[in-house]
Amino acid sequence: MKRYSPFYFIGQAFQGLWRNSVMSIASIAVLLSCLVVMGGFALLVKNIDFNLEKIGLLNEIVVFLEEDVTEEDISRIDAEINSLENVAKVEFISKERALQEFMEEYSEYGEILEEADELSNPLPDSFVITYQDNSKVTTLQYHLTHMEGIEKVKSRQDLSATIENFKSGVTLIFSWFLIILFIVSIFVIINTVKLAVFARRDEISIMRYIGASRWFIFTPFILEGVIIGLVSSAIAFFIEGYIYSYVEKMVITDIKMIEIIPYDNLSTPVLLGFIGIGVLTGIVGSSISLRRYIEV
Numbered sequence: 531m532k533r534y535s536p537f538y539f540i541g542q543a544f545q546g547l548w549r550n551s552v553m554s555i556a557s558i559a560v561l562l563s564c565l566v567v568m569g570g571f572a573l574l575v576k577n578i579d580f581n582l583e584k585i586g587l588l589n590e591i592v593v594f595l596e597e598d599v600t601e602e603d604i605s606r607i608d609a610e611i612n613s614l615e616n617v618a619k620v621e622f623i624s625k626e627r628a629l630q631e632f633m634e635e636y637s638e639y640g641e642i643l644e645e646a647d648e649l650s651n652p653l654p655d656s657f658v659i660t661y662q663d664n665s666k667v668t669t670l671q672y673h674l675t676h677m678e679g680i681e682k683v684k685s686r687q688d689l690s691a692t693i694e695n696f697k698s699g700v701t702l703i704f705s706w707f708l709i710i711l712f713i714v715s716i717f718v719i720i721n722t723v724k725l726a727v728f729a730r731r732d733e734i735s736i737m738r739y740i741g742a743s744r745w746f747i748f749t750p751f752i753l754e755g756v757i758i759g760l761v762s763s764a765i766a767f768f769i770e771g772y773i774y775s776y777v778e779k780m781v782i783t784d785i786k787m788i789e790i791i792p793y794d795n796l797s798t799p800v801l802l803g804f805i806g807i808g809v810l811t812g813i814v815g816s817s818i819s820l821r822r823y824i825e826v
Contacts, residue, residue, distance in 0.1 A: 540753060558762050560718045561811060564711040565766035565804050571704045573774060573796065578700060580791050591685040593674050595655040603679045604655065610677060611657060616670050619660040628653040664694055716815045755812030763808035767801050
């Protein structure tokens with residue numbers, strides 16, 4: 531049996547795309563539009579998550595110690611907190627450090643704060659506890675509240691839970707949106723390849739009649755879908771980068787409180803994601819189109 535070079539099948543694929551150039555261009559346009567929208571949604575979710583993670587107090591509990599605690603008490607409390615479940619990090623904040631940070635933060639009121647010194651420091655020693663799982667915060671708070679030497683426990687559990695629910699909602703919407711766009715892209719590629727297969731239906735029948743293998747007939751059409759996916763991915767990648775850079779400049783200029791992840795840090799995952807989705811969409815769309823004419 532004659533062996534054919536891979537370039538033969540690639541050439542056949544390009545010929546098929548050229549013969550149906552209008553639908554090929556339409557497929558590329560629709561798929562790249564879907565990829566740009568999906569990429570934009572993914573980048574939005576990533577930046578939302580990034581900015582929420584920056585707000586450290588949302589997954590922190592601050593415990594204030596009693597006024598008369600000794601160094602031994604502080605060491606004991608530190609060890610007991612670190613032994614608790616769901617504790618990721620523990621940081622001790624002395625009353626002196628707390629006062630210094632307070633005075634730096636409100637330096638514009640220097641005249642009022644000048645009288646505050648180490649002897650008149652009203653701030654207590656404290657521990658800042660970073661936790662991992664928001665669902666287990668109630669148990670952690672209970673143990674901290676009943677720990678000897680701790681006077682008060684302060685957390686933002688409700689706010690943290692609200693933000694976690696918001697993130698889950700955004701992720702759910704993104705997932706459904708991605709599925710819908712994926713189906714639309716497949717549908718368009720199905721019609722593109724179907725036209726190519728229909729135009730060559732007689733040729734396919736003859737090849738099947740004289741004994742051509744399924745893979746020999748199948749391969750050029752599959753490659754058409756792959757080429758559509760690769761071209762769409764490449765164009766979508768550059769369009770996504772341009773749009774992201776524009777939005778990044780606008781946000782940095784007008785909304786200084788929001789930080790945008792540089793596109794250079796995200797470009798590799800975006801490109802790989804586009805290629806993966808584009809090629810997968812092309813292969814699935816082509817395979818579905820061929821089932822009518824080739825018994826798999």
